[in-house]
Amino acid sequence: MTSNGNGAPMQEERINVDIITLTRFLTEEQSKHKEATGDFTYPSRLLCHALQFSFKSIAYYIRRATLINLTGLAGSSNTTGDDQKKLDVIGNDLFIAAMRSSGKCAVLVSEEEEEAIFFPEHKNARYAVACDPIDGSSNLDAGVSVGTIFGIHKLAEGSTGTKEDLLKPGTELIAAGFTMYGASAQLVITMKGGSVNGFTMDNALGEFILTHPDMKMPKKRAIYSVNEGNSLYWEDSTKDYFNSLKYPTEEGGKPYSARYIGSMVADAYRTLLYGGIFAYPADKKSPKGKLRILYECAPMAMVFENAGGQALNSKMKRMMEVVPEHIHDRSGIFMGSYDEMEKVKSFHK
Structure with a gap:
């Protein structure tokens, strides 16, 4: 204890010197799993470094968007019909460049690209990556939090990288997660059969620091999040469920x-x-749903399941078992606390 000059004691700030960065975390996790060669069962460090760099770069440009004239529309639409923001284009270009430079990614699917992108120059690459570079970009100009969602598959035995390496259920993902760019940049990542861990970007150090180890969802909580502007188009079972929350x-x-x-x-x-x-349920206006399976629904479902929650499509099928028919295939989704999801099922029987 020290004095503040008036005789009153001041609490000394404790400095944490045992900081776990994302790089350190991934290295230690690999060492715990000797069977994880970095080529098949666990994403390679080079691929993870490339992902990190893209997240840091996107976070940087989002923070400076208003100052360097990166707000507003780019004047084009992406493959799913959404108007592209300038930052959508930059985020997409950053992600493509990062995956190419890693030397470990054979095929990349992005929301902003109509077709899959192949990197045939990397003959030993063993990964297929799906991403939404900037999810929620319609909110960018209002300063609302947006993010990046990603899922990582390993290539099929003998494959050099095809779209079919990605057209698999979420149960085949080896890693998934998302970064949220808000008051700070938050990264949440999970591996197949592993825990969910959250990292916060320390801008002074330029590193993602482990701040939320082994994340677990509460079993239930009286909070719901849905666009009720679509309720006119909802199926009766969906209306009944949400009405039960509002009018117990x-x-x-x-x-x-x-x-x-x-x-x-x-x-x-x-x-x-x-x-x-x-x-975000499917409805009469969007019978298949609005969110994309490969780079929105499946990665989020993996995170929620590994944190103790559940994720289902609008037909009450486990989201992780849904197989996309094409790279931009859509689905409805319900995901949340385990007990709340049981309640959802009861209204859709």
């Missing part, structure tokens, strides 16, 4: 709190931390 019939029951940001990464991250449910 049991004696003493309290309505759930509604929390909807409109950026999947931000809504999902809050739900992961606090519990409850996030949903």
Whole structure:
């Protein structure tokens, strides 16, 4: 204890010198799993370094967007019909360049590209990556949190990289996660059969620091997150479920709190931390759903399941078992706390 000059004691700040960076974390995880060669069962460090660099770069440009005239539309649309922001284009270019430079990625699918991108120059590359470089970009100009979502597959035996290496259920993912660019850049990552770990970007050090080890979702929480502007088009079972949250019939029951940001990464991250449910159900206007399976639904489902939650499509099938028909295939999704998801199932029987 020291004095502040007035005789009052001041608490000395404790400095954490045993900092676990993302690089250190991945290295230690690989050493724990001797069978993880870095070529098949665990993403290679070079690929992870490339992912890190793309996240840091996107975070940098988002922070400076208004200052260097990167807000507004780019004047084009992506393959799924969304108007592209200038940062959509930059984020996509950054991600492509990072995957190419890693030498470990054979094929990349991006929301911003109509076709898969192949890197035939990397003959020993063993990974296929799917990503949404900037999810929620329609909110960018308002300063709302946006993010990057990614999923990593290993190539089929003998494959040199094809679209079919990605057209698999989420159960085949070897790693998945997302980065949220908000007040700080938050990275959440999980490996097949592993825990979920959260990292926060320290801009002074230029490193992602482990701040949320072994994340676990609360079993239930009275919070729901859904775009109720679409309720006119919902199926009756979906309407009945959400009405039960707003108008509880049991004696003493309290309505759930509604929390909807409109950026999947931000809504999902809050739900992961606090519990409850996030949903973007298929409806009469979008019978297949709106969110893309490969680079939105499946990676998020893997994160939620590994954190103790559940994720289902609108037909109440486990999201991780849904096989996309093409690289930009869509689905409805419900994901959240385990007990809340059981309640969802009861309304859709």
